[in-house]
Amino acid sequence: MTTNSRLSPLSVTNLTVAYQKKPVVRNVTFEVAEGELIGIIGPNGAGKSTLIKAILGLQPVLTGETLVYGKPYKSQRKLVGYVPQRESVDWDFPTNALDVVMMGRYGHLGLLRRPGAKERAIGMECLSKVGMADFAGRQISQLSGGQQQRVFLARALAQDATLYFMDEPFAGVDAATEKAIITLLNELKKQGKTVLVVHHDLATVDQYFDSVMLINGEMIAYGPTATTFTEQRLQEAYGGRLTFIKSHQAEEPAATARAGR
């Protein structure tokens, strides 16, 4: 599961995060391979979002080291894109879709430069990639949940990163948006980019992701979906609370995964 390439997009060593002394992420170590779509799976409260936030420095960590392409995250910010949970922002904020997408460029603009025509053009391009070009001038509160999610994705594209973190991009979106997102993810993968996605819908895991990371406070398993996304591992991650996992008994989960495509 570990590659010995020194330039892994992301390597995390012994990461421990605690909220008021109660550890939520314990001693997590992993290294991701370039150009993969990776699903982060686990029950509620397993620390999936916390893990992402800790890697991005949004959450103080107790111990651990995070390297992005071999260097600390702080010096590699421009290589990393982030899609927070949709509910984390106030959609009544007085701004429109294009403006939100242009926020993805702020990291590249430096301290004082203002977004201008170039940023506007990039923003429009990213909006059209997620099929939202017609909504550029729309006040964001007037967009549906799925459209809001696509605006968030367009903003991440505008960040022009090579390593992406997406926190539940599929939560509460319509089928059209889900399809748009997965097309986009595959596009990113084709360009050699690496994407980590916090995901909830177990039914689609083997269709969407190359690798999965099962966590429940600590790392349960991490590896190729075919060999890692097994009933036994899932039971471990979900503490045996999972009664129904796959539509049919499969000794070889890889087979179902292929059939699903």
Added chain:
Amino acid sequence: MSGFWIMVTGALVASCCGILGCFLILRRMALVGDAISHSVLPGIVIAFLVSGSRDSVFMLFGAAIIGFVTVFLIQLFQNSGVQGDASIGVVFTSLFAAGVLLISLNASQVDLDLDCVLYGEIAYVHWNQLMINGVEVGPKAVWLLGITLFLIVAVIGLFYKQFKLCAFDPALAAAIGIPVALFHYVLMGLVSMATVSSFESVGAILVVGLLIVPPATAYLLTDRLGTMIGLSLVIGVISSIAGYYTAAVLDASIAGCMVCVAGVLFLLAFLFSPSHGLVVRKLRQRASTAREAY
């Protein structure tokens, strides 16, 4: 001449507050503005006792420090499990009370009138002129407010995109390397400064009105942050000018009239705003139910 300076003072207060207020209400921190405007009182009194004068520079400094202390304490209590609104209430009332206590204990030395602190003395601004080489160059309050406004415009103007992203999506802001906490405290520092520069003219209570009412009105009228700030400025300035004339006609408190006008403007926007107004929404609802009836 006094009327002119009163209106200038009012307009400057409204402008300082109008710009900062937009960010406060978008970050759902309107009450933190309220808290700061009251809790700076002990800072002002201590600065007065230490420096022995009503020289505004000392007061600005003292108040800015207490402003930071306020924000810090509120956050500390919230992080340790006190409810958000309760911790705001505890911090600002305690600090304000401490200020009142300090004034009454040192009444003989402190030339601060509690009424003035609460309601301001905008009618007398032109009596307190700044003298340079023996020449009157305008009221001190106007200079102080002018400098504060310049600072606010400069800081917000230079770091507009940072303030905007911190208000909309602090997680992304932090992820791309914007020091969110620093900008938070800069904003709070500016609010403290605006409050102190304003309190002599409009008082601690009415400054909250100008900090919250014009931005809340502007919020109802537009879908763009830049426009919202502009409208908030215009509404603030209209409130202070119209407030002055209303006060002249009614022979009433000038600062009171200014905030009343702002309140009336808010009510008008609430009812008749083309995008968010109550009346328009009701009409639209009726139109759509009528369409369904066919």
